[in-house]
Amino acid sequence: MKLTTTAFKDGERIPGKYGFCVLTPEGVQMGENINPDFSWSDVPARTQSFVFICHDSDVPSKPDQVNKEGMTVPKDLPRVDFAHWVLIEIPADSAGIKEGEFSSGITARGKPSGRVSQGTRQGLNNYTDWFKGDENMEGDYYGYDGPCPPWNDSIIHHYHFTLYALDIDHIHVPEKFGRPEVLEAIKGHILAEVKITGTYTLNKDLA
Secondary structure (H helix, E strand, O other), X not given: OEEEOOOOOOOOEOOHHHOOEEEEOOEEEEOOXXXXXXXXXXXXXXXXXXXXXXXXEEEEOOOOOOOOOOOOEOOOOOEEEEEEEEEEEEEOOOOEEOOOOOOEOOOOOOEOOOEOHHHOEEOEXXXXXXXXXXXXXXXXXXXXXXXXXXXXXXXXXXXEEEEEEEOOOOOOOOOOXXXXXXXXXXXXXXXXXXXXXXXXXXXXXXX
């Protein structure tokens, strides 16, 4: 199975227009938050549906030093996963995702749930957890919300866009679901998987 995108090359920087936040000469600002395009081919003959997930594997495990003046998130701090996009039940006859098809701009308190483009279902991303307690932003964040790593992190973050071809067309998950629930539900049903990885930073010394 092959996965391609015109947005960036595998292993290279993700352009700012796909970010939730972007680094400008004036500092860190909200971004355009547009989902990148993806196309796939050479899928297994028995494919009944696809799952598409994007996650950052470099998120600091402790928030104590995140985005704080005079502090730097150290390289040796253990890292955890942060889901940016969970999309399930993509039809078997689909060959890709268009730029901006699922996200074009930031929706305060998160995008709504339910069926969206191509009849797919969107899961919760981890901005749901990140904004908990924020009066202006708290909510359930469904669908795509792009990169916004800590501006004081000492490492560049890696974003893995993974496509799974499945032998089932319906995934049994709770009404509110995220990446962990989907990965558990598709065990034993994955015919093939492929990914493209992009990088992103808001640290001006690493940009």
